[in-house]
Amino acid sequence: MVLLVPDDMPLDGANTLAGDVDEMRALYKDWGEWSPREITSKQLTASVQILVFRSYLLSASPSING
Amino acid sequence: MKEALDKYSTKPSRVNMLHWKGEIISHMDFAESASKYPGTFYWDFHRANLHRCLLDRAIELGATIKTKARVLDVEPSSDGYNATLTLENGESYLADLVIGADGINSHLREIMVGREDPPILTGDLAYRLLLSTKEMLKDPELASFVTDPQVNYWLGPDAHAGKPY
Numbered sequence: 001m002v003l004l005v006p007d008d009m010p011l012d013g014a015n016t017l018a019g020d021v022d023e024m025r026a027l028y029k030d031w032g033e034w035s036p037r038e039i040t041s042k043q044l045t046a047s048v049q050i051l052v053f054r055s056y057l058l059s060a061s062p063s064i065n066g
Numbered sequence: 067m068k069e070a071l072d073k074y075s076t077k078p079s080r081v082n083m084l085h086w087k088g089e090i091i092s093h094m095d096f097a098e099s100a101s102k103y104p105g106t107f108y109w110d111f112h113r114a115n116l117h118r119c120l121l122d123r124a125i126e127l128g129a130t131i132k133t134k135a136r137v138l139d140v141e142p143s144s145d146g147y148n149a150t151l152t153l154e155n156g157e158s159y160l161a162d163l164v165i166g167a168d169g170i171n172s173h174l175r176e177i178m179v180g181r182e183d184p185p186i187l188t189g190d191l192a193y194r195l196l197l198s199t200k201e202m203l204k205d206p207e208l209a210s211f212v213t214d215p216q217v218n219y220w221l222g223p224d225a226h227a228g229k230p231y
Contacts, residue, residue, distance in 0.1 A: 003193040005225045019193050027225060032088035035220050036227040039197070042205060050195045056170050056185035 003027070003036060009054055019050030067123055074115035078108065078215045086222025110217065140164055140177050 005027050009017060024040055031037040083092040096108040125131065136154040143149060151159045166174025170185050202208040220227045 001195050001197060001227065003195075003225065003227045004190045005193065007187070007189050007191045009191060019195070024193050024195075028227075031086050031220070031222060034088045035084070035086060038207060039211075042201075042208065050193060053192045053194060055188040055190040055192050057188055058170065058172075058175070058185055059183065 001036070001039065003040075004055070007054060009052065015054040015056075017052045019052040021050060024050065067119060070119050070122065071109065071111070071116070074111055074119065075109040076111070076215050078110055078217045081217040082219070084218060084220045086220055086225075091221070110215075137168075137174060140166075140174065 003024065009015075021040075025037075028035065028037040028040055078096060080093050080095045082090055085091055100106045100108060121131070134155075135157075137151050138154050139152040141150045141152070148160055148162050149164050151161055151164065153159075164174070166172060166178060168174050176183050199212045202212050218228070
């Protein structure tokens, strides 16, 4: 499961950090039934490793034809 | 590779785009979508399993895998028919074809375009987690995610989420 949320990690820090379960759950607390709230609220997510990655894009490749 | 990959594949029945409160905004049936292209299908994988199958097949076909071989430079020959790779340890290789697939911080891409080309911040973070399907099956509210696999995207304020099965 992948959860995309606003980037609040320090810019001068690492691009990958260990995720905090409670912090993750708080992000989805107002969501409806049958949503990430329901899935992440269960104890089963407490036992797995959660990683947080900063998300990057690359600019469009320049043309190599001309 | 179909047989090798089949062992690791999940065959979701459909993809759903969902409102954050739970209702379905849109969906697509995979079998119906694939039926327009005979012989094709939608399979999902954990990326580690897909990588393993590709690696095994490459070795089976005679590929040599060399690790700890960071490429420092690629120099095309003057006639443009091949290129010389220089590795960090000083070794060099003549190649007919070079494919740069060295990730978001690609060095080979910068050599290709001839300038620095750092990745751009999206402003998003991605939490990635693996859930235990064994534990999910024990939970009546979550079991159907395993017994009837579907791809789900939830869209909400400031956040969205994807769950392959």
